[in-house]
Each structure stands twice: as C-alpha cells, then as structure tokens.
Amino acid sequence: MRYITTVIVGAGLTGIMSARTLKDKGYEVLLIDKGKSVGGRMATRRIDSGKVDHGAQFFTVRNERFHSEVDQWLKQGFVKRWFGESHPRYMSPGGMNALAKTLAKDLPVQLKTEISQIEQQRDGYIVRSTTGEEIKTKTIILTIPAPQAEALLINSKIEINETEMEKLKHITFNPCFVGLFKLSDKPELPENGHLDQGLPEGMMRIVDHYKKGISDERTVSVYMTGQWSKEYNDETSEHVLNHMINLSKDYFDRQSILSQQLKRWRYAEAVQFLKEPYLEMSRDNRVILAGDAFLSNEDPATHTRLESAFISGVLAAEHLAQMLTHKW
Numbered sequence: 001m002r003y004i005t006t007v008i009v010g011a012g013l014t015g016i017m018s019a020r021t022l023k024d025k026g027y028e029v030l031l032i033d034k035g036k037s038v039g040g041r042m043a044t045r046r047i048d049s050g051k052v053d054h055g056a057q058f059f060t061v062r063n064e065r066f067h068s069e070v071d072q073w074l075k076q077g078f079v080k081r082w083f084g085e086s087h088p089r090y091m092s093p094g095g096m097n098a099l100a101k102t103l104a105k106d107l108p109v110q111l112k113t114e115i116s117q118i119e120q121q122r123d124g125y126i127v128r129s130t131t132g133e134e135i136k137t138k139t140i141i142l143t144i145p146a147p148q149a150e151a152l153l154i155n156s157k158i159e160i161n162e163t164e165m166e167k168l169k170h171i172t173f174n175p176c177f178v179g180l181f182k183l184s185d186k187p188e189l190p191e192n193g194h195l196d197q198g199l200p201e202g203m204m205r206i207v208d209h210y211k212k213g214i215s216d217e218r219t220v221s222v223y224m225t226g227q228w229s230k231e232y233n234d235e236t237s238e239h240v241l242n243h244m245i246n247l248s249k250d251y252f253d254r255q256s257i258l259s260q261q262l263k264r265w266r267y268a269e270a271v272q273f274l275k276e277p278y279l280e281m282s283r284d285n286r287v288i289l290a291g292d293a294f295l296s297n298e299d300p301a302t303h304t305r306l307e308s309a310f311i312s313g314v315l316a317a318e319h320l321a322q323m324l325t326h327k328w
C-alpha cells in the first residue's frame, strides 16, 4: 500500500493552497480529487472555440496575505484586474480553471478518485476510494464542501471530535444554477461584460465572456439565486433553461442561441459559515477540515468566496506543519 505523509482530499483552491504550503515547507503531500481536473468551483468550460467561466467569475482581495500573493499573480500574468475601482475584481485571462491549473502545476495530484471512507489505524489512517484503492497516511486535510465532508466523516471509522462535528453540522450551502449559452449575436450587456444589478427576480449575474476577454465566441453565463435554484431543483434541465431564457430576454434573443447547457451546483456558497479557519475533526487532531466556509476570525466579510478558501487552506496547512514538526 502506498504511504504519503499528508493526503489532501479536494483540489479546489483550498486544497491547492494547503498542498502548496506544505510542499514549500518540505512535506510530502498528495492532492486527490474526484473530478477530471483540479479547480473545483474554479470552473471553465469550452464551447467550440469559446470558453465560459461557470463557477467563480472573479475574486476580490481584503486580506494582507492574499494581497501579497495576488500581487505575485498579477506580475506573472496569472490574473488581471477586470473592473471595480475601490474593490477591484480580478479575473484569470485563460478562464478561472486555468488559474487553478497554474497554481497546482508542480503538485502531486491524483484525479478521478473519489474518497468514500477514512479508517483510523494505530499509527495513522487509511484513505479509501470508491474503487477500493487504499492509501496509508499520517495526516489528512479534507477540503471538500462542508456537507460532503460531514457525510464522508459519518461513513468513516474515526474517533471523531464531537464538539467540532456539532459545529460542522451548522454549515449550510445554497445551490446555484448556471445557464451556459453560445450566441450568434452580441448580448446587451455593459462594456466589461458583467451585470449584477437591476436584474429580473431570480437572476443573480449575467456575463459575456467575449467582453470579459476570455472567449473568441459570444458565450454567456446566467447565474440564478440560491432561492430560485432551490425552487427549480426538481425541474428538467430543458424546463430550467427555458425559464432562464425567458428571464434573459432583455439581454439576448432566444433566436440567437446556438447551443445551451445547464450546470447545477449543489454547494455554491455557504449560507451558514464558521468564524474559524479550520476544524480538527479527529480526537488525535490529525484529520483537519478546511474550505471556503471556514472564515478566519479577522475576516470582515460575511460571505464565502475564493479569498476565504485561500486563507483557510494556507492556515490549515501551516497548523498541520507545526504539528508535524513539533508533535508527530
């Protein structure tokens, strides 16, 4: 059986930052994700020769540490300012998923592997996948969305820290339905391609990726609110898209649609989050849970986002590194 010092489950921004932090300090890590690519909710889809971001569109910066990291990303051309003066929105010129791939470039990653169980042993843990693959490890950082982490932990054989488990149960997420459209004509949207004000009820955001500068084709994504997405949860994709198109009539014509797809995010944004940057889920403190729903104490914001994922990933890994150096 393979042995890795730290297994990180989930290769979204939280997992990538945990892995980078530990690797930079000289620790052995393996990032595991069930998806075909790293990035998680930093998601970009190709539509013919065009591209469309259909998870996070941009990020903002408040925290000093994130600020200095983003300065490096700007210098290296990984990101650029999109719009906004007092609170600039930053985007990735190759699409948000390209940024995730760049950040994960030198990390050991195993994709298409869904972790279904963790089993505690006398001297560490076994991480088990749905296909029966087993990896032995000393420490684990879980960075999957909190409700999925709760289900995984319930299905695992671990001496759980019940106090932390109670906290975890309070985290809830909203879904988000996103319609992806390729159009033949230019949509009616502002010069920067982004609109999130004065939209019809139920619609949260609409983005033209040609104007955003990441697509050669007229690709548009339409984001619906959590409430709307919940209401339409049981409807067929065709029905949901039809409603989205009706609501979008001021921005593009039904006749201009060349192709359409629906992405149903089950866990998009945490509605109830914690003001703790990570939780130690096992009584021996070796299984840590991090993610965008774990805001640091100093975070003035009241919503989960890429910045909170970044900070949580870094702080969880720094804490684990301390423990690996001094305790284990």
Ligand SMILES: Cc1cc2nc3c(=O)[nH]c(=O)nc-3n(C[C@H](O)[C@H](O)[C@H](O)COP(=O)(O)OP(=O)(O)OC[C@H]3O[C@@H](n4cnc5c(N)ncnc54)[C@H](O)[C@@H]3O)c2cc1C
Residues within 6 Å of the ligand: 009, 010, 011, 012, 013, 014, 015, 032, 033, 034, 035, 038, 039, 040, 041, 042, 054, 055, 056, 057, 058, 059, 060, 113, 114, 115, 116, 143, 144, 145, 148, 152, 176, 178, 223, 265, 267, 268, 269, 290, 291, 292, 293, 304, 305, 306, 307, 309
């Ligand atoms: C529609 C939408 C719009 C958004 N817009 C913005 C925005 O404009 N600005 C902003 O800052 N934030 C935005 N966000 C939020 C932002 O994308 C997230 O806060 C951030 O990407 C979370 O990163 P993460 O690493 O914590 O989680 P994720 O990106 O969700 O990563 C978790 C990873 O775990 C993997 N995984 C899950 N279960 C398992 C398992 N059992 N085994 C192995 N792997 C597993 C998943 O495949 C996934 O890759 C948006 C999110 C969505 C969905």
